[in-house]
Amino acid sequence: MIPAPIANALTIDVEDYFQVSALAAHFPREQWDAQPCRVERNVDRILDLLARHDARATFFTLGWVAERYPQLVRRIAAGGHEVASHGYAHERASAQTPEVFLADIRLAKAVLEDISGQPVSGYRAPSFSIGAGNPWAHDCIAEAGYRYSSSVYPVRHDHYGMPDAPRFPWRLDNGLVEIPVSTVRWLGRNWPAGGGGWFRLLPYALSRWQIARVNRADRRPAIFYFHPWEVDPEQPRVRAEARARFRHYVNLRRTEGRLARLLADFRWERADVVFRDAA
Numbered sequence: 001m002i003p004a005p006i007a008n009a010l011t012i013d014v015e016d017y018f019q020v021s022a023l024a025a026h027f028p029r030e031q032w033d034a035q036p037c038r039v040e041r042n043v044d045r046i047l048d049l050l051a052r053h054d055a056r057a058t059f060f061t062l063g064w065v066a067e068r069y070p071q072l073v074r075r076i077a078a079g080g081h082e083v084a085s086h087g088y089a090h091e092r093a094s095a096q097t098p099e100v101f102l103a104d105i106r107l108a109k110a111v112l113e114d115i116s117g118q119p120v121s122g123y124r125a126p127s128f129s130i131g132a133g134n135p136w137a138h139d140c141i142a143e144a145g146y147r148y149s150s151s152v153y154p155v156r157h158d159h160y161g162m163p164d165a166p167r168f169p170w171r172l173d174n175g176l177v178e179i180p181v182s183t184v185r186w187l188g189r190n191w192p193a194g195g196g197g198w199f200r201l202l203p204y205a206l207s208r209w210q211i212a213r214v215n216r217a218d219r220r221p222a223i224f225y226f227h228p229w230e231v232d233p234e235q236p237r238v239r240a241e242a243r244a245r246f247r248h249y250v251n252l253r254r255t256e257g258r259l260a261r262l263l264a265d266f267r268w269e270r271a272d273v274v275f276r277d278a279a
Contacts, residue, residue, distance in 0.1 A: 010057040010268040017229040042228035053263035058271040063088035063108035082270040084122035092129035125151035131162040169278040200251040
């Protein structure tokens, strides 16, 4: 009897194009309400794509977005997907004090639970901004009532990363479970295997190989992420610094097609289902 394919965790960070950290200089927070929002239409496209492939996902959603588009949150929940928290105001955890961070993630949890009518157990820090420099953040997440976090990326990166962190879920002393985004181990180093800009930049075959390697060689489920703005090549564009512009806009027209292939090639579920035993 052929065993069923392993279920991997598909996650979406629900934020709009003007809330991306790399473009912050061009979209001051006090001007967010004046920007043309595209997150609702983009999430609806993603929901349709998931429905066509009978896949479920975890949507790490900003409280700021949820308050302005409550019906979107309800559509996510009605589709059988997990509503989780991306914080309220998309502030990096590493740029906040513990008190301000705790208030932000508590507010986001309350907003999302009130709108969805469901408990919110998962949290992801904007820009994977939990690392060796702010270990207190995990205590705040536990204190706020979350059961798991997916806020650590065990890679070397100029904006985030904790390369010495475990590659697979681990439980902290406070009871919180951290579920890091997937990597592959090669040449003595962790390499990104969980989506984001690398998924758009590099050939799809590499992502497929990496996820299959996690499933077969490590015998573990992978956790993959992307953003709604990554399926939106028509979004407004700004003259950002060259590296930020390249990272944000590269291959946007190819993302939706690549996601369709990803959904067809692997089995995808919610993070709270895939890692139920861990959390």
